[in-house]
Amino acid sequence: MLKKFYIKLDKSKFPEVCVKKAELENKFCETIININWHEILFNRISFIALATQLKNNCKYLEIGTDKNLCFNCIPVIDKTGVDPKSGGNVRKTSDDFFKDNKKMYDVIFIDGLHYFDQTRRDIKNGLNFLNEKGFMFIHDLIPRNFMEEFNPPMGNPWSGDVWKVSHELKKTEGIEFSVIKADHGVGLIKKIKPEVNYFNDYENLKNLKFKDYLEMNDSINYIDAEKAIEKIKKS
Numbered sequence: 256m257l258k259k260f261y262i263k264l265d266k267s268k269f270p271e272v273c274v275k276k277a278e279l280e281n282k283f284c285e286t287i288i289n290i291n292w293h294e295i296l297f298n299r300i301s302f303i304a305l306a307t308q309l310k311n312n313c314k315y316l317e318i319g320t321d322k323n324l325c326f327n328c329i330p331v332i333d334k335t336g337v338d339p340k341s342g343g344n345v346r347k348t349s350d351d352f353f354k355d356n357k358k359m360y361d362v363i364f365i366d367g368l369h370y371f372d373q374t375r376r377d378i379k380n381g382l383n384f385l386n387e388k389g390f391m392f393i394h395d396l397i398p399r400n401f402m403e404e405f406n407p408p409m410g411n412p413w414s415g416d417v418w419k420v421s422h423e424l425k426k427t428e429g430i431e432f433s434v435i436k437a438d439h440g441v442g443l444i445k446k447i448k449p450e451v452n453y454f455n456d457y458e459n460l461k462n463l464k465f466k467d468y469l470e471m472n473d474s475i476n477y478i479d480a481e482k483a484i485e486k487i488k489k490s
Contacts, residue, residue, distance in 0.1 A: 372457075
């Protein structure tokens with residue numbers, strides 16, 4: 256569903272320093288996903304805000320608040336924002352927060368450190384504290400080129416290798432999962448059962464690269480922003 260956006264660019268179109276660094280790790284790829292996020296009329300805040308307004312007395316949790324660009328826009332009284340450096344209202348790492356947390360939430364947004372191992376840990380922990388029929392959103396599931404996917408970051412925008420969680424979530428029992436084609440790729444989870452059996456494929460996924468991401472995209476349920484809004488409203 257994303258392959259129609261694939262185009263190949265000559266190596267000279269990329270910053271030379273980024274090409275050299277990627278080639279040292281065999282991570283250079285001339286194929287990009289040619290999507291302009293600014294042309295899409297919705298972003299992560301649109302979907303999260305909608306979901307929160309469908310829940311009575313909604314309890315909202317955000318992991319990775321940074322400068323509060325999202326957190327301050329969510330119209331919920333009972334909200335918790337976790338970040339070890341800035342923003343939000345809880346100054347902890349997500350691991351420390353979940354270790355001490357006892358509260359359940361209706362809507363959770365995951366936008367912390369953009370590394371596969373950390374993001375999957377945030378998701379697994381978050382699902383334990385997400386109410387049944389609650390929503391979880393995950394940012395940065397569609398890197399558009401090897402530079403956006405590269406860890407450690409080469410610059411902005413940076414999605415990292417968060418995309419790998421999609422291949423675990425698509426097989427996870429107890430949830431419905433899709434990826435919204437907007438705002439760097441927004442994962443949409445609805446918890447449909449009290450217990451979630453997270454599918455563990457870490458060993459097979461951890462060393463994959465941007466080239467692998469491009470080859471594996473057909474197996475993910477990508478949806479347009481308009482369909483996502485309809486899906487959230489019907490839930």
